[in-house]
Amino acid sequence: MGAIQVIFSILVYIGQFGIGYNLGWTAPVLAKLQDPEQTPLDNIISDGMSSWIVSFIYFGTISGPYISGYLCNVIGRKPCLFLGGCAHFIASLTLAMSKNVAVILTGRVLSGLGNGIIYVTNLMYIGEMASTKIRGTLLTLTGLSSTFGTLIVYSVGPFVTYATISWLSMTISGIYLIALCFVVPETATFHVIAGKKDAAIANLTLLGRQSDIEEVVTKASEKSRSKKDQMTEMFTVKSNRRALFIVLTLSVLQQMSGVIPLTAFVTIIFAMTGSTVEAYVSTIIVGLTQIFAASIAPLLVDRIGRKILLLVSTAACSLSMAALGTYFYLYNNGYAIAEDLQWLSLVSLMLFFVFYFSGFGIIPNTFIGEMFTDTCRGFCSTFSATVGWIVGFGVTTSFGYILLAWGPSTTFYIFTATCTIAFLFSAAFVPETKGKSLLQIQEFLGK
Template sequence: MLLNFSGLQKQVLVSLWLYIGQIAIGFYAAWTGTITPKLKDLEQSPLTYDLTETQLSLVATTAYLGALPGPYVTGWLSNTIGRKPCILGGAVLTVIGSCALSLATNLATIYCSRILLGFSGGILSVMTLVYIGEIASTNIRGILLIGIGICQTFGGILLFFVGPFLSYSGTTFVGFGLSVFFTIGAIFIPESPIFYLIKGNEKSLRDTLHDIGRSEDIDQLLSVKHEYTQTSSTKDWLQLFTIKSNRRAFLIAAVLNVLQNCSGAIVVMYFCASIFEMAGSSVDSNMSMIIIGCFQLVGSLSSSILVERVGRKIMLLISTLICSLSMFLLGVYFYVYSMDQSLLINFKWFSLVILIVYYIAFDFGFGVVPNVVVGEMFTPNVRSKGSTLTLTLSWFFGFFVSTGSGVLLETVDAYVTFWFFTCINASAFVFTIFFFIETKGKSLLEIQELLSK
């Protein structure tokens, strides 16, 4: 337990410590952005041979494959041994994976390390969403969940600040340091009160809720205690699809997260060096990503301020609309560039500017709101399973889109890829209009009532 802090202070402090793990996830998600050029240069690469474009693409995207099974392991364990042990286990695996990646001297080790980091990242992504969604008070839950996306963005920015100036090993060891620091802190976080509710441990439930400043929620949670103590893993999976509120929650969360992972944001991060090179940009690719990353923070911080004021739906609509227009215009730029480069001789800055606009819009809404949805829409007993299935579906589609896009960027005209992303973002805009429900200012139980209508 974190002593000398209580109430909302403890909720915020625990969340801040968990954010360190999200910074590490963001760092390794963007890792190939600065590492790919090093792997192409035998003087900087830990390998003694050149890699093909397909191999480089797999270095970037194998983390997706590792992420797929991770949440299913903790989906069962989180309701059996608790949320905290699952978070701590994911943290330890991150330390092991980052250390192995730092010391890698062959491609197989790089692949295996990326898969292990994906596995641990899958665990931590799901469990952090579940955990913060369960400990947070209604009035700050959205802000604390938005913080997950902000810190993942910050992790990417950190990479692009240090990556160009450090070696392969030096860059990767920065992520290792973050992982160690996070693991030490994870030892001291409290267990989720919802785990105690599921286990029927009323005393620990009362103590924990009082300790984190949610004494007013004790009676409300105890009133539904029977519903969550009479449960099993099989029953939980069935209730994910047989209870109307969970079905609607899964539809909304899964579609938004799949579209988010296929929207182009991750692809640009993975293959930024190739994209700016193809665009003939007059700005160095690493400097471009640092500039973009700083503007990403602007979008992310704006979302944290507005999420409990404007609401989730309005933020998503604005975000996905601007993302659609940005990807369309970037596709137009690459189309014209492929026809006649001389027409754009005075517009080599355009790709950077349009991506700045895209990432501000993405991190304002589309990049963070789907995380909020996962953390607050499912019933307590299926929250870990609903979150698991939602995120693994999104990673599954994201793996194929990211891998395919990396190949397409090298083999066909880039405008085709960006117009595909235009359609994805436009689809998210339409889906939000017709299917998304507003959860601003509502307790978790009120959200369930709204989803049941």
């Protein structure tokens, strides 16, 4: 019966695949919008406008979790996933038919809305649908499915037209919506909340979870705490305050590490290096690197330990950005040695993504599930993500302007400093949670 759970998870993760596709969409698209022969616009866009096109997705992403957070207990988990899929579908249609920047920005907001709704609801759906033995494995597939979507748009985008990139995205969304309509069931937890106990029992039986029926029905029948109570507990309970300090700081530093602008502008960055390797080839290599990192990350977390992995990851990210900044300093200032170091830009970004997605990119999400108390985990997760996304919006929006005003070397040295701060913060404040129960972790944080 575990196979059925895996099948449902794969179908649900088509939406996560779409999130990765949307995040990587700008890499091939921005290059086309700055090419007079490929752009659908009347004029090519500036570097500053490129940053706005990338960052506008945050306007939708920030609001998405709050919409799904309210509706998931009103209309259900499955309808929320369907709503996110509809947002993706409409966004793709809008972007495919866009002829001016205003329409592109509108499409990006809709893409972000779908991303925010699907991301949060996916975690809830898989957490409720999967049995204990395979729940952790299925949840870690979030990163893998997202990076696979990014790889696809990296690989296909350079070889098709601007509109075709979005038509492909709309096709993915259409398949997702069909799967939700005809195959994917509602969760047993929501059936209990809606007073449909028989439907919940039938759902758990289908999933091969007959032994969990009593536990699921009892837990889902408990009255949930209000948002106000969860907010109060976030600040009044010492372990939650300390957990919030750790998770919130790491979430902000994640966004300030430059991972989103690097993902979005990767093709343009490679075009600036002067390398003899085609920019799109380097971009595809980076996409493959992300897939590799996302694949091995779940294996490393429980074997090496959270803190050690986080320290290694942030240190390596810092060194990678320093190397990239140094290459651009040498190249832009006419040093002859830069000609022999063209490989350094690709290797630096490959290493950055390997170590980011192997530690820095996943550990804070792990801490959300381990450090907060059960009664306020959902609210704290949404709050931390919102603050991080707001910072991400600022970083992504300013990236193009900083790149133009200060140059690539200074820009990447800023990311170097951020990753270094993340390393020092992790060494000083982050505890090791490997092998500890949730109660032991929260008792330690409460001391």
